[in-house]
Amino acid sequence: MKFVSTRKKAPKVSASEAILQGLAPDGGLYVPESFPSLSHLNVHEISSYPELAYEVLAPFFEDDPLKDDLAQICMDAFNFPVPLVPLKGEEMVLELYHGPTAAFKDFGARFLAASMEKILEKQSRNLTILVATSGDTGGAVAAAFAGRKGIDVKVLFPKGRVSKRQQTQLTCWGGNIEAYEVDGNFDDCQKMVKDAFMDQEIATKWGLSSANSINLGRLLPQSVYYVYASHLYYQAIGKKPTFIIPSGNVGNSCGAYWALSMGAPIERIALSVNENKTIPDYLFSGNYEKRPSVATLANAMDVGAPSNMERLFDLYPDIDTMRKMVSAWSVDDETIKKTIKEVYDESGYIMCPHTATGERVRRDQFSGKPTIVVSTAHPAKFEQVVEPLINTEIPIPENLKQLLDKETSFKQVGKEYRELFE
Numbered sequence: 001m002k003f004v005s006t007r008k009k010a011p012k013v014s015a016s017e018a019i020l021q022g023l024a025p026d027g028g029l030y031v032p033e034s035f036p037s038l039s040h041l042n043v044h045e046i047s048s049y050p051e052l053a054y055e056v057l058a059p060f061f062e063d064d065p066l067k068d069d070l071a072q073i074c075m076d077a078f079n080f081p082v083p084l085v086p087l088k089g090e091e092m093v094l095e096l097y098h099g100p101t102a103a104f105k106d107f108g109a110r111f112l113a114a115s116m117e118k119i120l121e122k123q124s125r126n127l128t129i130l131v132a133t134s135g136d137t138g139g140a141v142a143a144a145f146a147g148r149k150g151i152d153v154k155v156l157f158p159k160g161r162v163s164k165r166q167q168t169q170l171t172c173w174g175g176n177i178e179a180y181e182v183d184g185n186f187d188d189c190q191k192m193v194k195d196a197f198m199d200q201e202i203a204t205k206w207g208l209s210s211a212n213s214i215n216l217g218r219l220l221p222q223s224v225y226y227v228y229a230s231h232l233y234y235q236a237i238g239k240k241p242t243f244i245i246p247s248g249n250v251g252n253s254c255g256a257y258w259a260l261s262m263g264a265p266i267e268r269i270a271l272s273v274n275e276n277k278t279i280p281d282y283l284f285s286g287n288y289e290k291r292p293s294v295a296t297l298a299n300a301m302d303v304g305a306p307s308n309m310e311r312l313f314d315l316y317p318d319i320d321t322m323r324k325m326v327s328a329w330s331v332d333d334e335t336i337k338k339t340i341k342e343v344y345d346e347s348g349y350i351m352c353p354h355t356a357t358g359e360r361v362r363r364d365q366f367s368g369k370p371t372i373v374v375s376t377a378h379p380a381k382f383e384q385v386v387e388p389l390i391n392t393e394i395p396i397p398e399n400l401k402q403l404l405d406k407e408t409s410f411k412q413v414g415k416e417y418r419e420l421f422e
């Protein structure tokens with residue numbers, strides 16, 4: 001199995017090489033040359049999530065140096081539960097927030113960190129990871145890489161755009177993790193990372209690599225829970241579910257499309273976005289126009305130029321196929337609030353603002369249908385938004401509590417990438 005760049009001007013590489021490089025040398029993103037079929041998978045015989053993850057991912061590593069470490073990497077990375085929770089009738093929620101930083105990004109970040117540590121150990125090498133975050137990525141990456149051998153991490157976050165608790169999770173690590181507060185928005189942070197990679201001298205001297213949602217090592221494990229949940233659902237209900245996925249950079253939903261490409265029992269995939277409407281507008285008009293991001297209550301989805309769209313364009317090159325496979329709706333802040341309250345009043349279930357965009361799309365577009373809304377973060381991470389709406393204090397999960405008690409530190413920088421290397 002080889003991986004090719006979406007821009008088709010870089011050599012094919014193995015999974016390990018793609019994971020180390022992050023971005024392909026031609027500026028494109030790595031995608032599998034072809035998708036293996038899941039027909040070998042006997043889900044009835046699989047007893048644990050790490051075991052399923054191994055079975056799903058093994059074909060991607062079949063001739064890779066990490067082949068013999070993959071089972072261990074899956075055990076190391078996926079050491080927390082992945083509940084599929086029934087809400088009402090055939091409507092369910094897939095809770096992806098039971099990892100160390102209480103958001104779905106723990107899946108990708110932990111898999112990537114465990115893989116990279118093994119690769120570097122084999123090669124006796126060190127490197128520096130640059131990661132731009134609009135909220136949750138950085139925390140998950142920092143947590144996943146903290147204390148790992150041979151790897152330093154620089155995390156960039158936009159000033160004033162992340163919640164207090166998110167900021168604590170970015171800045172509480174010390175050791176091999178350094179946090180930078182950027183005087184700009186998330187797109188500025190992402191641009192600094194891209195510029196640093198394009199600077200050959202810096203990239204070589206520091207051994208730069210990425211851990212953003214563009215890294216193949218983040219994407220691959222994000223396809224596993226779609227395989228897992230769609231099979232569980234199908235066994236329980238006897239129908240294929242439609243997944244509704246709160247989306248920003250489209251890394252999470254890209255994982256779903258890859259699971260679908262492998263043959264997972266998925267009826268349809270729908271994206272919910274906040275007021276950053278680049279994708280629904282594109283599906284409507286046929287013109288893809290990146291924009292600056294706008295700040296919303298679902299801030300981990302404040303993305304005007306979704307980086308993983310390049311992978312969806314690679315999968316579905318023309319607008320007609322894209323429209324057949326992808327639907328997307330935008331949900332504004334007022335509607336997010338209304339939905340959090342509505343769900344809580346009806347059932348006592350508490351959703352974070354991101355998850356609420358998905359629930360809104362379910363209620364407006366797929367009501368009563370076999371659906372799984374993907375819950376991307378624990379509501380306790382967004383208590384300032386959620387608690388006033390439901391008039392209740394949200395208990396903080398134990399893993400988060402431990403992080404929030406730590407001391408924090410960060411550096412302040414402008415929008416110039418060179419400042420990160422002074």
Ligand SMILES: *Cc1c(COP(=O)(O)O)cnc(C)c1O
Nearest residue numbers: 136248249250251252300376377
């Ligand atoms: C990152 C994130 C998203 C968006 O995921 P993408 O892969 O960027 O589309 C949604 N919700 C939460 C809580 C997140 O942290």
